[in-house]
Amino acid sequence: MRTExxxxxxxxxxxxxxxxxxxxxxxxxxxxxGWALPWWSAARPPGAELRAIAVWDENELVGMAACYVxxxxxxxxxxxxxxxxxxxxxxxxAAAGRKVEVAAAxxxxxxxxxxxxxxLSMSAVPRAGGWASLARQRWAGxxxxxxxxxxxxxxxxxxxxxxxxxxxxxxxxxxxxxxRARQREIARDGGTFRRATxxxxxxxxxxxxxxxxxxxxxxxxxxxxxxxxxVTMLHGATRSLDPSRLHLWTLDVGGTAVGAALFxxxxxxxxxxxxxxxxxxxxxxxxxxxxxxxxxxxxxEGYRRFSLGPGTGSYKYRLATGEETLEAVDLVPRGLRFPYxxxxxxxxxxxxxxxxxxxxxxxxxxxxxxx
Numbered sequence: 340m341r342t343e344x345x346x347x348x349x350x351x352x353x354x355x356x357x358x359x360x361x362x363x364x365x366x367x368x369x370x371x372x373g374w375a376l377p378w379w380s381a382a383r384p385p386g387a388e389l390r391a392i393a394v395w396d397e398n399e400l401v402g403m404a405a406c407y408v409x410x411x412x413x414x415x416x417x418x419x420x421x422x423x424x425x426x427x428x429x430x431x432x433a434a435a436g437r438k439v440e441v442a443a444a445x446x447x448x449x450x451x452x453x454x455x456x457x458x459l460s461m462s463a464v465p466r467a468g469g470w471a472s473l474a475r476q477r478w479a480g481x482x483x484x485x486x487x488x489x490x491x492x493x494x495x496x497x498x499x500x501x502x503x504x505x506x507x508x509x510x511x512x513x514x515x516x517x518x519r520a521r522q523r524e525i526a527r528d529g530g531t532f533r534r535a536t537x538x539x540x541x542x543x544x545x546x547x548x549x550x551x552x553x554x555x556x557x558x559x560x561x562x563x564x565x566x567x568x569x570v571t572m573l574h575g576a577t578r579s580l581d582p583s584r585l586h587l588w589t590l591d592v593g594g595t596a597v598g599a600a601l602f603x604x605x606x607x608x609x610x611x612x613x614x615x616x617x618x619x620x621x622x623x624x625x626x627x628x629x630x631x632x633x634x635x636x637x638x639x640e641g642y643r644r645f646s647l648g649p650g651t652g653s654y655k656y657r658l659a660t661g662e663e664t665l666e667a668v669d670l671v672p673r674g675l676r677f678p679y680x681x682x683x684x685x686x687x688x689x690x691x692x693x694x695x696x697x698x699x700x701x702x703x704x705x706x707x708x709x710x
Contacts, residue, residue, distance in 0.1 A: 340401070340440065342448040345391040352376060354393060357400040361432040366644070368605035369426035373584065375405055377575030378422040382568040384409050390418065390452060394433075394444045402441030404431035408454060413683040416454040420461065425569055427463035427493065427649045427665060428610065430470045442473035450479040450672070457680045459483065459670040463491065463649055471668040483670035484677075486684060490666050494659035496634055496645040503638035506660070507631075514657050518631060521624045528592055528623075532632045535587040541577035544587040545570065547596035552615030564613055573601075588633055590616075590625050598625030602633055607643035609633070627654050634658065 345351045351358075355372045362371035369375070379389070387407045394402030405421040423429045433441035449456045461471050475482050498506060507515065535544040549570050556562035577585060584605065590598035600614035611633070616625040630647070637645045647655040649665055671680055 340444050341395050342444050343393045343395065344448060344452055345393060346389050348376070348379060348389055351389065351391045351405065354400060354403070358393075358403045358405070358432075361400065361403055361434060363606045364435055365430075365432045366606035366608035367428055367430055367432055368584065368603035368608065368610050369422055369429045370405070370420075370432050371580070371584075371605055372405075373580035374426070374576055374603060375421040375429075377572045377579050378425060379407070381571035381575055382425060382566070383407060383421075384424070386410065391421075392431075392445050392448045392452075394441050394448075396437075399434075401434040401437050402431060402444065403433075404445045410454075411683075415457045415680055415683055417458040417460050418449065418456050423460075423462045425564070425572070426612070428465065428646070429462070430464050430468075438468075439473065439477070442470065443477040446474055446477045447479045455674070455676065456672055457676055458486065459672070460668070461670075462667045463493075463665045464668070465493075466490075466664045466666050471666060471670070475670055478670075478672060481673040483672045484681075485668065486671045486681075487669040488666060490664055491649045492651055492662045493649045493665050494647045494651075494655045494662045496637075496647065496658055497660045498634070498638045498643060498645060501638045501641050503635050506634065506638065509660065510657065517624075518628065521628050525590070525592075525623055525625075525628060530590055530592045530597070530623075532629070533589050533591055534636070535589070536582055538577065541582070541585065541587055542574060544589055544596070544599060545573045545577060545601075547589055548573075548587070548599040548601055548613070548615055550615075551596065551599050551617060552613060555615055555618055576603075586633060586636070588629050590629055592620075597623075598629050600626070600629045600633065602637075604642065607641070608646060609637045609642050609644070610646040611648045624654075627657070630654075630658060 358372050387409050390406045390408050392404040392406065393400060406418050407421055408416050408418050410416050420429045431445060449459065459474060464470055496506060535541040549565055552565055553562060584603060586602035586604060586609065588600050589596040597620045598616040601612045602609050603612055614626050614629060634645050647659060671677065
């Protein structure tokens with residue numbers, strides 16, 4: 340088994356088919372080149388350097404960690420995975436049954452890479468399956484220090500056998516009654532659900548999603564989820580991903596979208612990325628009815644799992660059949676630069692410690708004083 344560190348995006352794009360096959364097999368839509376490469380092109384941080392690690396078994400690509408490096412004002416090199424800023428479940432991908440040895444190969448390559456890894460940061464990756472723990476355990480030399488760990492939950496819908504009716508019957512009677520009422524109201528208003536399938540339809544749906552999401556968050560101080568760079572990335576993804584993998588749904592009334600949601604698929608999983616709706620239609624619960632339509636489609640197409648993404652919104656748990664724990668982990672390798680890196684991280688560590696131990700009521704008072 341050998342590794343190759345790619346610093347040229349053209350070289351990385353040249354492995355697109357093999358890389359995509361690994362992402363599909365792993366059911367990781369945001370780890371696929373059709374999503375990651377448009378992000379790199381349009382939304383990467385200023386000064387980011389590409390460092391993608393390809394793992395080969397003779398002439399077969401068996402693993403990929405598509406990483407980038409940023410350096411802060413102290414010169415600390417932090418390695419991350421492409422598109423992690425805008426997506427969850429972004430992980431290295433490996434051929435079936437080869438995750439452990441691929442993790443070891445990636446760790447060895449990072450150990451000897453240029454620049455050396457000061458911090459390996461993995462954001463919103465599943466604890467189950469353990470890429471973060473594998474990276475630490477398989478590191479060549481002393482185990483890296485866990486510098487920061489935080490957790491969130493990601494509810495999901497399991498669809499065994501693609502049985503939508505069985506899933507719906509498992510929801511509460513109150514939910515089913517409310518859903519039927521909203522669906523009838525939308526039908527009376529002339530509302531229709533539409534999935535974009537052509538390039539032109541997808542471009543229009545991205546614009547609708549942007550308008551509706553930003554419009555809803557405007558009075559709340561804005562949204563960091565959709566920036567001009569991310570909009571450019573999304574348009575790139577509509578051209579880069581196979582239409583069967585990008586599910587853009589809108590709820591249209593009178594020729595105008597009043598709700599929109601984006602889902603990305605790979606293998607037997609579909610992941611909810613983001614949605615938005617017109618506040619004037621809030622009483623019709625457009626986000627929930629769009630999610631239900633997307634679940635219906637996923638069941639019909641034979642997807643096994645429908646991830647609702649990170650976050651504990653009550654509307655997600657009305658649909659969910661289970662949840663995963665996602666963790667954000669910073670690993671600091673032990674080496675000559677270790678004391679320096681830990682020293683530079685001290686103020687950040689103190690801030691996190693204080694934030695984790697400050698009661699919510701005190702935090703609210705402090706925010707009030709800051710205004």
